[in-house]
Amino acid sequence: TIDAERLWDSLMETARIGATPDGGIARLTLSEDDRRVRDWLRARCDALGLSMTVDEAGNMFATRPGARPDLPAIAMGSHLDTQPTGGKFDGVLGVLAGLEVLRTLDAAGYRTEAPLMLVNWTNEEGSRFSPAMLGSGIWAGVYSREYGDGRADARGDTFGASLDRIGYRGEARAGAVRFGAMFELHIEQGPILEAEGVEIGVVQGIQGMRWFDLTMTGTAAHTGSTPMGMRRNALLGMARVIEGIDRIAKAHPDAVGTIGFLEIGPNSHNVIPGEVRATIDLRHPSDAVLDRMQAEVEELVRDAAEAVGLTHRLEQISRTAPVVFDAECIASVRTGARAAGYSTRDIISGAGHDAAHAAAVAPTTMIFVPCKDGLSHNPAESTEPAECAAGAQVLLEAVLDYDRR
Amino acid sequence: TIDAERLWDSLMETARIGATPDGGIARLTLSEDDRRVRDWLRARCDALGLSMTVDEAGNMFATRPGARPDLPAIAMGSHLDTQPTGGKFDGVLGVLAGLEVLRTLDAAGYRTEAPLMLVNWTNEEGSRFSPAMLGSGIWAGVYSREYGDGRADARGDTFGASLDRIGYRGEARAGAVRFGAMFELHIEQGPILEAEGVEIGVVQGIQGMRWFDLTMTGTAAHTGSTPMGMRRNALLGMARVIEGIDRIAKAHPDAVGTIGFLEIGPNSHNVIPGEVRATIDLRHPSDAVLDRMQAEVEELVRDAAEAVGLTHRLEQISRTAPVVFDAECIASVRTGARAAGYSTRDIISGAGHDAAHAAAVAPTTMIFVPCKDGLSHNPAESTEPAECAAGAQVLLEAVLDYDRR
Ligand SMILES: NC(=O)NCCC(=O)O
Ligand SMILES: NC(=O)NCCC(=O)O
Numbered sequence: 155t156i157d158a159e160r161l162w163d164s165l166m167e168t169a170r171i172g173a174t175p176d177g178g179i180a181r182l183t184l185s186e187d188d189r190r191v192r193d194w195l196r197a198r199c200d201a202l203g204l205s206m207t208v209d210e211a212g213n214m215f216a217t218r219p220g221a222r223p224d225l226p227a228i229a230m231g232s233h234l235d236t237q238p239t240g241g242k243f244d245g246v247l248g249v250l251a252g253l254e255v256l257r258t259l260d261a262a263g264y265r266t267e268a269p270l271m272l273v274n275w276t277n278e279e280g281s282r283f284s285p286a287m288l289g290s291g292i293w294a295g296v297y298s299r300e301y302g303d304g305r306a307d308a309r310g311d312t313f314g315a316s317l318d319r320i321g322y323r324g325e326a327r328a329g330a331v332r333f334g335a336m337f338e339l340h341i342e343q344g345p346i347l348e349a350e351g352v353e354i355g356v357v358q359g360i361q362g363m364r365w366f367d368l369t370m371t372g373t374a375a376h377t378g379s380t381p382m383g384m385r386r387n388a389l390l391g392m393a394r395v396i397e398g399i400d401r402i403a404k405a406h407p408d409a410v411g412t413i414g415f416l417e418i419g420p421n422s423h424n425v426i427p428g429e430v431r432a433t434i435d436l437r438h439p440s441d442a443v444l445d446r447m448q449a450e451v452e453e454l455v456r457d458a459a460e461a462v463g464l465t466h467r468l469e470q471i472s473r474t475a476p477v478v479f480d481a482e483c484i485a486s487v488r489t490g491a492r493a494a495g496y497s498t499r500d501i502i503s504g505a506g507h508d509a510a511h512a513a514a515v516a517p518t519t520m521i522f523v524p525c526k527d528g529l530s531h532n533p534a535e536s537t538e539p540a541e542c543a544a545g546a547q548v549l550l551e552a553v554l555d556y557d558r559r
Numbered sequence: 560t561i562d563a564e565r566l567w568d569s570l571m572e573t574a575r576i577g578a579t580p581d582g583g584i585a586r587l588t589l590s591e592d593d594r595r596v597r598d599w600l601r602a603r604c605d606a607l608g609l610s611m612t613v614d615e616a617g618n619m620f621a622t623r624p625g626a627r628p629d630l631p632a633i634a635m636g637s638h639l640d641t642q643p644t645g646g647k648f649d650g651v652l653g654v655l656a657g658l659e660v661l662r663t664l665d666a667a668g669y670r671t672e673a674p675l676m677l678v679n680w681t682n683e684e685g686s687r688f689s690p691a692m693l694g695s696g697i698w699a700g701v702y703s704r705e706y707g708d709g710r711a712d713a714r715g716d717t718f719g720a721s722l723d724r725i726g727y728r729g730e731a732r733a734g735a736v737r738f739g740a741m742f743e744l745h746i747e748q749g750p751i752l753e754a755e756g757v758e759i760g761v762v763q764g765i766q767g768m769r770w771f772d773l774t775m776t777g778t779a780a781h782t783g784s785t786p787m788g789m790r791r792n793a794l795l796g797m798a799r800v801i802e803g804i805d806r807i808a809k810a811h812p813d814a815v816g817t818i819g820f821l822e823i824g825p826n827s828h829n830v831i832p833g834e835v836r837a838t839i840d841l842r843h844p845s846d847a848v849l850d851r852m853q854a855e856v857e858e859l860v861r862d863a864a865e866a867v868g869l870t871h872r873l874e875q876i877s878r879t880a881p882v883v884f885d886a887e888c889i890a891s892v893r894t895g896a897r898a899a900g901y902s903t904r905d906i907i908s909g910a911g912h913d914a915a916h917a918a919a920v921a922p923t924t925m926i927f928v929p930c931k932d933g934l935s936h937n938p939a940e941s942t943e944p945a946e947c948a949a950g951a952q953v954l955l956e957a958v959l960d961y962d963r964r
Contacts, residue, residue: 239779239825239833281827344784363783365828376935377817377840378768379749379909382809384933389818390805396798404787412782413794415828416821420644423770423820423838424910425936433828435782504784505829528789531830532779 156550157261158543161254165542168194168234168250169242178533179242183235183277184212184316191234192322195274198253202260204272207331208324210299211292212276212317215331218256220269220557226334226516228266228553230255231273233289233508237281241535243525243542248339249274251546258550266557271333275508276317283313284433285365285472290508292328294515299328308417335483336512337552339521339545341537343505345528353544354491355501355522356484360510362444362476366434366451368395370459370466374420374428386463389418389427394458399434402450409438409447410504439476439502477510480517483556487521490551496544505530521548561955562666563948566659570947573599573639573655574647583938584647588640588682589617589721596639597727600679603658607665609677612736613729615704616697617681617722620736623661625674625962631739633671633958634921635660636678638694638913642686646940648930648947653744654679656951663955671962676738680913681722687712690877695913697733699920704733734920740888741923742957743914744950746942750933751906758949759896760906760927761889765915766813767849767881771839771856773800775864775871779825779833791868794823794832799863804839807855814843814852815909844881844907882915885922888961892926895956901949910935926953 171191172181181187192214199206204216217227232248252272259266275293280286283305291297303314317323342348347355372386396413403411416432434451438444452468459466491498501522512518523545526536576596577586586592597619604611604621612620622632637653657677664671680698685691688710696702708719722728747753752760777791801818808816820838839856843849857873864871896903906927917923928950931941 237825237827237830239827239830279827280829281825284828286829342784343781345786345789361783373932373934374937375750375933376748376910377815377819378766378842378911379747379935380815380933381749381751382805382815384750384754387805387817389801389821393798393801396794397802400787400792400795410782410785410787412792412829412831414782414830414832415826416794416823416832417826418821421820421822423840425819426817427819427821435829437783505781506783528780528785529778530781530784531825531827532833 156254156258156543156546158539160257161250161542161546162539164250164253165242165246168246172236174533176533179236179240180238181236181240182238182282183279184313184320186320188235189320189322195234195249199272202256207326208322209293209326209328209331210324211289211302211328212322212324213289213293214274216272218270220266222267225268226332227269227271228556229271229273229333229336230549230553231275232338232340233275233278235277235279237279237531239532241530241533243341243535243537244343244530245278247341247542247545251339251549254546255550255553268334268557270553278508282307286506287508287511290511294511295329296511333516335516335556336509336518337483337521337549338507338509339549340507341525341530342522343525343530346501347499347522347524348526348528350499352499353496354498354548356487356491356498357479357503357520357522358484358500359479360477360503360507361437361439362441363437363474363506364444364448364470365472367469367471368434368455368466369429369431370464371429372462372464375426377424377426380426385426387426388430388464391458391462391464392430392432395455398454398458399451402447402454406438406443406447409443411436411447437504441475474506474510477513479513479519482559483517483519486552486555487519487548489555490548493551494547496548521545521552561659561663561948561951563944565662566655566947566951567944569655569658570647570651573651577641579938581938584641584645585643586641586645587643587687588684589718589725591725593640594725594727600639600654604677607661612731613727614698614731614733614736615729616694616707616733617727617729618694618698619679621677623675625671627672630673631737632674632676633961634676634678634738634741635954635958636680637743637745638680638683640682640684642684642936644936644938646935646938648746648940648942649748649935650683652746652942652947652950656744656954659951660955660958673739673962675958683913688718691911692913692916695916699916700734701916738921740921740961741914741917742888742926742954743912744926744954745912746930746935747927748910748930748935752904752927752929753931753933755904757904758901759903759953761892761896761903762884762925762927763889763905763907764844764884765882765908765912766842766844767846768842768879768911769849769853769875770877772874772876773839773860773871774834774836775869776834777867777869780831782829782831785831790831792831793835793869796863796867796869797835797837800860803859803863804856807852807859811843811848811852814848816841816852842909846881879911882918884918884924887964888922888924891957891960892924892953894960895953898956899952901953926950926957
């Protein structure tokens with residue numbers, strides 16, 4: 155049995171690294187605070203005598219040997235980076251619950267057949283450097299090291315330079331560290347488990363997700379002396395796109411569509427916006443529906459640009475197909491939850507996770523626990539100590555079940 | 560007849576002071592470059608034997624005596640400071656055309672009845688120290704000397720300290736130097752004259768202007784796992800406001816309405832915007848129409864917030880009444896343009912100018928010349944030598960006509 159208090163203490167201890175006054179965490183990937191929480195994790199792994207490998211994308215892998223060195227490792231983990239308005243659980247719970255599993259086995263002197271591995275993926279959030287799940291994507295070979303290194307944040311600082319700066323560029327080639335299966339515990343980030351009073355979500359897969367960069371360009375000019383009929387207001391075109399995406403998503407059951415990032419230039423009270431840049435996020439469990447939504451968005455953008463007299467550039471920056479998780483891994487989660495006595499429900503993840511990239515390489519699944527009001531990417535994100543402990547216990551049981559097969 | 564080449568040479572000579580590689584000027588008010596261009600102007604005035612007075616706000620007044628010392632001076636001028644992304648004409652043309660008028664009269668040995676005065680106002684742009692038109696505002700008694708001195712730039716440096724540092728704190732009390740009329744030549748900063756192929760804009764006044772800060776607040780949440788029906792998307796509400804302001808402005812003939820500044824939070828690709836902040840700029844020549852537009856905007860904001868489930872705060876941050884220029888001054892511009900053989904069009908200034916403060920103290924008007932594509936506050940700002948010469952010639956004729964009355 156995992157130590158619920160030790161797990162909670164670790165969550166609260168790391169929550170101080172990058173803490174915000176409103177109770178959240180702003181621990182952007184590859185920031186100084188990211189370095190500090192990585193150092194914290196490395197020290198805890200050292201204390202358990204684990205061997206740590208860091209790869210060239212900054213992904214951290216700590217291994218605990220099993221009885222049979224010929225077997226591939228069973229991995230647990232998630233990410234320690236957060237959104238700028240992040241909470242204390244998104245990602246962090248999956249890493250610290252994995253650590254808690256290893257601490258529990260250590261204290262019990264339990265030796266698994268396969269080696270166990272704890273993983274901290276770099277830049278899951280994608281908030282400082284897009285796209286999300288970049289570290290696991292480089293590991294899985296979806297993105298090259300060069301592509302990753304070149305990604306720039308809003309200030310022009312790059313992923314590669316930031317990784318070097320915080321000292322977490324590892325020696326290992328991306329993909330060189332492999333494992334035989336992966337279990338990722340995570341908060342649901344949605345309202346379903348809480349609404350139905352279910353303790354554990356048995357995750358079946360992840361919905362598909364497509365991101366686009368959209369730049370609309372008009373003419374910057376004086377707000378006072380440029381008549382309405384002579385304007386090419388890039389922000390007006392973008393306003394129509396914002397409304398249109400909301401309309402398109404609402405027209406497809408189970409779809410979501412959002413603009414979460416937007417920047418306007420020159421951004422001065424008395425200058426008509428000459429250029430506006432935004433990212434569009436479309437999701438649905440079916441790729442066919444996503445194809446239709448994408449076509450509708452392309453038409454929307456063309457029409458809005460034409461109506462306002464703008465030029466535009468719409469560029470797909472990421473595309474993740476819907477993911478179906480491994481049946482055996484899912485069976486182990488189900489067995490583990492039953493053994494631990496928790497209620498379960500099958501569920502599809504609305505959010506993307508590193509497990510999506512892992513699933514392309516090895517048998518993978520996820521375990522969800524509820525979060526208050528379905529809220530995440532928000533300082534008010536909240537999961538109870540007992541809910542965190544339930545997730546960690548099911549993670550332990552699932553890993554041991556998988557190890558026994 | 561003014562000397563078109565001498566005027567152009569002066570424009571190009573001063574354009575080197577604070578020149579930027581892209582062909583513009585970054586000559587922020589009270590900077591070292593502002594001191595250099597002021598020294599240049601003072602030397603040219605000395606060469607003409609003019610007497611120079613500088614007031615406590617750094618405004619420069621150079622006087623050429625007339626035949627009748629009992630008459631108040633007829634003033635010409637504008638400002639020599641620029642935006643950080645300024646062009647070669649905004650403000651500068653009005654000062655150098657005034658200088659050219661004085662040089663022309665000097666060469667011709669022409670003596671006016673009233674004294675003539677050349678004015679360079681301090682900090683018209685308001686870009687380093689807000690608000691705009693600060694020097695003329697202190698002169699007109701709209702702002703106190705203390706208020707002006709305390710205005711700080713982004714680095715915390717104050718107007719007063721900067722004025723002392725460049726040595727342009729004059730002895731004269733603000734407002735002590737008076738004149739009997741004022742003519743300000745300026746580029747239109749809009750597209751109307753160019754579009755209609757008209758050479759001279761006979762400016763009737765300056766439209767009224769109201770600025771507002773608007774904050775709309777919803778709930779930041781995950782874009783992937785938050786169903787469309789459970790969202791409070793602040794950017795969706797703001798998109799409706801952006802479109803609505805455009806619609807309201809278009810519904811009132813001669814009105815303009817714009818959001819030029821907008822910031823969203825947390826501004827992350829996969830977070831539904833929880834808070835959006837913008838400034839609204841409404842302008843119209845009639846205060847009654849502005850009252851109606853303001854009421855419509857207030858209703859628009861309320862409706863958009865309610866429809867999306869947002870809270871909001873709408874706050875007026877500035878309000879300038881419309882200015883109507885002096886009929887006799889306008890008549891002199893019309894007569895002058897006819898005498899010089901240029902096509903004219905009545906026009907209302909969309910942008911604010913020092914002439915607005917001058918008009919509160921003495922009969923005042925403005926003369927506009929076209930600028931390419933209506934562009935200003937932009938290094939690409941462009942007015943042809945012949946257009947500059949036309950403006951200066953009309954300024955000369957208007958001043959002589961006014962002097963003869
Ligand atoms: N879990 C999570 O928030 N992942 C970030 C990628 C996404 O937007 O789904
Ligand atoms: N002439 C000018 O650009 N003034 C700045 C104030 C404004 O009109 O926005």
